[in-house]
Amino acid sequence: MLVFEFKTYGKSSQFTAIDEAIRTAQFVRNSCLRYWIDNKKVNKYDLNKYCAVLAHDFPFADELNSMARQASAERAWSAISRFYDNCKKGILGKKGYPKFQKNSRSVEYKSTGWKLAEDRKSINFTDKKGIGRLKLKGTRDLHFYQISQIKRVRLVKRADGVYIQFCIDVDRKENTEPSGNTIGLDVGLKEYYTDSNGTTIENPRFLRKGEKVLKRSARRVSRRVRGSKNRGQARQILGKRHLKISRQRKDHAVKLARCVISSNDVVAYEDLRIKNMVKNHCLAKSINDASWYQFRVWLEYFGKVFEKVTVAVNPQYTSQECSSCGVIVKKTLSTRTHVCKCGCSLGRDENAAKIILSRGLGTVGHTGTFGIEPSNALGELTSTVAGEILPQQVSSSIKESPRL
Template identity: 85%
Template sequence: MLVFEFKAYGNKSQFTAVDEAIRTAQFVRNSCLRYWTENKKIDKYDLNKYCAVLASEFPFADALNSQARQASAERAWSAISRFYENCKKGISGKKGYPQFQKNCRSVEYKSTGWKLATDRKSIKFTDKKGIGKLKLKGTRDLHFYSCSQIKRVRLVKRASGVYVQFCIDVDRSENIEPNGNTIGLDVGLKEYYTDSNGITVENPRFFRKYQKVIKRLQRRVSRRIKGSNNRGKARQLLGKRHLKISRQRKDHAIKLARCVVQSNDLIAYEDLRIKNMVKNHCLAKSINDASWYQFRIWLEYFGKVFERVTVAVNPAYTSSECSSCGEIVKKALSTRTHVCKCGCLMDRDFNAARNILSRGLGTVGHTGTFALNASNALGDESSTFAGEILHQQVMS
């Protein structure tokens, strides 16, 4: 499934209609959630039937496309089913009980309610909300895909305007020649990551660079009167700055992950629990600014696209364990050099990256899904042929 996004252009009345459609989608979702709380023994099909009841009772709900109402009901059921799954798994802490949505920013259409122009430069929404024809501007080309391949169309509202997303049903895969390289990645705050070859990538720190600007914009918002037009304008400027930072993080993660996956046949990385790590209030801002989880998501995605193996290993003792002799050398977080009694002296992150690669190769070796020679990384001999990649591999 590919998602292409385009900037939408229209007049003020059209964007007002978009806001009304988003509010209606939020109303349908919250109504379905209320219906579930009153009748716990229902399924997603009952929620779809309840959408017709809402359309008969409320004219503004009937103005929204019927499949768009069903998509909103599916969002409610997605939250309900996730809660059920967490309860069955018996996870500790909160189970994620479904909550009512207060600030929805998107509405989703299925196969009806919209019509794409033949030149693929505009889209017309045909329901009774009055959105009409919106011009599209973007870098993607929709001419390669037929309208039958477009399964969903979303209208998304952001600080910089309204965007149209197309969810296209297509399998993306690219075949490249194996090169026999393996790599282990140790992410950090000082450097974005250090690999098992000793190469480091600088941490861009996008939020830190614009922190003074954001503080100034936040003070401007707090000084404005609530509900005034000036406060709305100040919030708009603050939202645009945050949106720019999030886009910079995403762009950096995509480009870096693609480069790493294309250059190696196996990528081992730490299976970090970011949710628990950000509980440290001293490092939470820097951890969120690094966006490690987004980098991992794109590593796994490009691993599937280019048919590479990505392995998430247990991060326990990767920094304290000596990569040469296996001895545990305890060290504080401020200690950046690994010194072992066996004579091993190297950077702390470099040592951790070597351990991560060793564990990744050990995990894949036990499953029998990948065959590589690891001698160029750690000096160990492999029991299988070098450079061999099976087509049916186990991805992360």
């Protein structure tokens, strides 16, 4: 599944109708979740049937397209099924009990409720919400695909406007000649990563560089009166600042991951648990700013596209083990050079990258896949599962600033 994204333009009344459609979709999703909480043994088919009950009881819910209501019910069931899966796996700590949404920013249509123009430059939403015809602006050409291949259409609201996403049922594959190269990657905070060949990539630190502007914009929001027009404008500016940083991170991760995958046949990297690492309050901001998780997701995605092998290895003792003789050489985090009794003297990160590569070559097949495909904040081609709702994909695209 490919996702093409276009920015849309229309009248203020149309954007008001889009806001109403998003609020209705949120209402349907939360109502389905409440129905699951109040009734035992409810499955996803029961939630789809419950959408008809909501449309009968609430006129504003009936104005939304029936398949859009079903898509909202599927979002509720996606959160429920994830909670069930975590319980079955016996995950320690919180299991991710489904929560009610407060600030949803997207609504999803299936095969009905919209009609694409013949020139593919505008789209008309035909439900009773009154959205009407919206102009599309983007670099992707929809003429290469049939209308029947478009399985989902999403309206996504961001700080800088409203975007439309088209989920197209087609597999993306690119054939490249084998390069015969293998590489191990050790990510870090000083350098973005160091590979097994000794090459280092500078950490861009987008949040650190833009932190001064973010703080100034946040102060302007706090000084405005709640509910005033000036506060709303200040919030919008702050949202655009956060959106710019998130797009910079994604652009950097996409380009870097594509370059790594296209240049090597086997790529090994650490199977890091970012959720546990950010519990260190001293390094949490720097770890989140590095966006290692997003880089790994794109590595695995391009690995599937180019049919290359990507392997996630256990990171335990990769910084302590000697890449030459295998002896454990204990060192503190401040020690940046690996020196072993066997005579091996390397940079700490380069030594770890060689250990990661050796462990990855001992693993057969493609491992470490999350089951989460990357989002398309910049209109890039992305992968998703046909006929399924990916809340991670939606949330990463539309929730660039949780504080807003």
